[in-house]
Amino acid sequence: MDLLNYIDGEWTSGPGDLVLDLNPSHPSDIVARFHNSGPEEVRAAVAAAQRAFPMWSNTPAPARGRVLARFHQLLVDHQDQYVAIMMAEQGKTRGEALGEFQKGVNLVEFFAGEGFRLNGETIPSEVPNNLTYTIRVPLGVVAVITPWNFPFAIPLWKVCPALVAGNTVVFKPASYTPWVAVQLIEDLIAAGLPRGVVNLVLGPGGAAGEALARDERIRALSFTGSNAVGNRLAALMAGRSVKLTMEMGGKNAVVVAPSADLDLAVAGVIQGAFGAAGQRCTATSRVFVHEEVHDTFVERLVDQARRLKVDAAEDPKTNVGPLISEDQVALSIRYVQDAKERGAQVQLGGDRAQAPGYFMLPTILDGVDLSMPVAHEEVFGPVLSVLTYRDAQDAIRWVNSVEYGLSAAIYTRDLAEAQHFIQAVEVGMVHVNNPTIGGEAQMPFGGIKNSGIGPREMGHEGTLFFTEVKTVFVDYSGSGRQGNFY
Ligand code: NAP
Numbered sequence: 001m002d003l004l005n006y007i008d009g010e011w012t013s014g015p016g017d018l019v020l021d022l023n024p025s026h027p028s029d030i031v032a033r034f035h036n037s038g039p040e041e042v043r044a045a046v047a048a049a050q051r052a053f054p055m056w057s058n059t060p061a062p063a064r065g066r067v068l069a070r071f072h073q074l075l076v077d078h079q080d081q082y083v084a085i086m087m088a089e090q091g092k093t094r095g096e097a098l099g100e101f102q103k104g105v106n107l108v109e110f111f112a113g114e115g116f117r118l119n120g121e122t123i124p125s126e127v128p129n130n131l132t133y134t135i136r137v138p139l140g141v142v143a144v145i146t147p148w149n150f151p152f153a154i155p156l157w158k159v160c161p162a163l164v165a166g167n168t169v170v171f172k173p174a175s176y177t178p179w180v181a182v183q184l185i186e187d188l189i190a191a192g193l194p195r196g197v198v199n200l201v202l203g204p205g206g207a208a209g210e211a212l213a214r215d216e217r218i219r220a221l222s223f224t225g226s227n228a229v230g231n232r233l234a235a236l237m238a239g240r241s242v243k244l245t246m247e248m249g250g251k252n253a254v255v256v257a258p259s260a261d262l263d264l265a266v267a268g269v270i271q272g273a274f275g276a277a278g279q280r281c282t283a284t285s286r287v288f289v290h291e292e293v294h295d296t297f298v299e300r301l302v303d304q305a306r307r308l309k310v311d312a313a314e315d316p317k318t319n320v321g322p323l324i325s326e327d328q329v330a331l332s333i334r335y336v337q338d339a340k341e342r343g344a345q346v347q348l349g350g351d352r353a354q355a356p357g358y359f360m361l362p363t364i365l366d367g368v369d370l371s372m373p374v375a376h377e378e379v380f381g382p383v384l385s386v387l388t389y390r391d392a393q394d395a396i397r398w399v400n401s402v403e404y405g406l407s408a409a410i411y412t413r414d415l416a417e418a419q420h421f422i423q424a425v426e427v428g429m430v431h432v433n434n435p436t437i438g439g440e441a442q443m444p445f446g447g448i449k450n451s452g453i454g455p456r457e458m459g460h461e462g463t464l465f466f467t468e469v470k471t472v473f474v475d476y477s478g479s480g481r482q483g484n485f486y
Helices: 039-057 061-077 079-090 094-116 153-164 178-190 205-214 227-237 262-278 294-306 326-341 392-399 415-424 459-464
Strands: 005-007 010-012 018-023 026-035 130-138 141-145 168-172 198-200 218-224 243-247 252-256 284-290 345-348 363-366 383-389 407-411 429-432 467-475
Touching: 005 039, 005 178, 018 079, 018 178, 026 079, 026 178, 039 130, 039 141, 039 168, 039 198, 039 205, 061 079, 061 094, 061 153, 061 178, 079 094, 079 178, 094 153, 094 459, 141 153, 141 205, 153 168, 153 178, 153 218, 153 459, 168 205, 178 198, 205 218, 205 227, 218 227, 227 243, 252 262, 252 392, 262 284, 262 294, 262 383, 262 407, 284 294, 284 392, 294 345, 294 363, 294 383, 326 345, 326 363, 326 383, 383 392, 392 415, 407 415, 415 429
Parallel strands: 141 168, 141 218, 168 198, 218 243, 252 284, 252 407, 284 383, 363 383, 407 429
Antiparallel strands: 005 010, 005 198, 018 026, 130 467, 345 363
């Protein structure tokens, strides 16, 4: 499959090096390829988006929403295609790909309806015979830069609200997952999106991504990815009047309290830690277990995790698919080695799995302490650290001890304990008796501390990010403004 840029309504090849899109389950399989693009293609894409902006922003919002409604139907019609691509280029198991697909179509359905909800507010004026209200207006050309771990849902939760709010878009997907992105653009075009409204540039972060961030015509950047890149982009764009939403890393924790339903907790931790091979920003990577239940919990956890089948994404029996690259496997193993050298015990896994692709065994480390890098740095692999606590206050302190603040969960039957946890943990998303992962289209998604910059994505807040407020004063007294001119 040869993949192309989509700029100003035309499919064109980039001029740069050939990039191979490999199947992480079978790295000798080339699933697609493309030629890199750089600053010149980015400039052309921004120019096209700028030309399309007056027409698209003047299209009534419900009509923009209807384009997304048609897009939603096309996605549903093409479910098998998307699932197959996600399995081939990202290494998702069928179940994971179907889960991401469902999340993505829910998002499109929600954002299509936002066309009817882009209202401002009427606010009482202090002046007689004056009508005062706000309206929501689009920003202009917005940039979208996305990671490889949710190549379907993340682009949808950025591009769709941007479009329904009346903006035009330049989209740079991750170089590991360009095929899903191309397929999404094809369906947007088929849904009737006019020329120039969305533009796709395939190219490396350092060249294409940075060129986008440096382009002064960009009015907003919606980025998801690593802290290193997100912070660099925020610094690059500082001093310009550009809106930013940056969703970045996580180091998410589960607390297992003495009253927890241990089977539920084990199932939730396994799902959170080893689903998507640990490559979720919301993955569970630390579990704080009360000393009263520690031994039973760890025994059951290891027993359940041992049964997980690590294998190629297309094998229907696979529970844990590949990581995205050899580098990601090597990095995860380095964290485990380091923790072992510092005194942690490997209860399960710790090494690569015996398969030709980029596989790592689900890994459980016990006896971890907070000073170990594995306990406070994002790993992005199937590596879980277990720590034991005695005092509930310590557990909360430990949850909060990292630079990240994305997601946290508690397993407990004690309502007061759950409520206290909800209040005290420094994260953007809290779960009770649920894994740290997951979200719903209509619910805001994102983190605090170093997990994010700017407002939340998804939900109505996700749409409002792509708008500005315009405040309107209408004097209908016929005698000029009678109020105070402060
Ligand atoms: P990444 O390396 O930061 O890449 C993310 C995107 O940025 C890719 O499109 C990448 O392009 C581009 N990029 C790289 N360097 C750039 C630069 N100098 N200027 C502009 N763009 C640049 O992250 P990743 O490895 O794809 O994704 C994993 C990270 O994403 C993890 O930290 C994870 O926690 C985070 N994440 C966060 C959330 C959340 O909602 N909080 C959700 C999912 C993932 P190339 O692919 O071409 O390098």
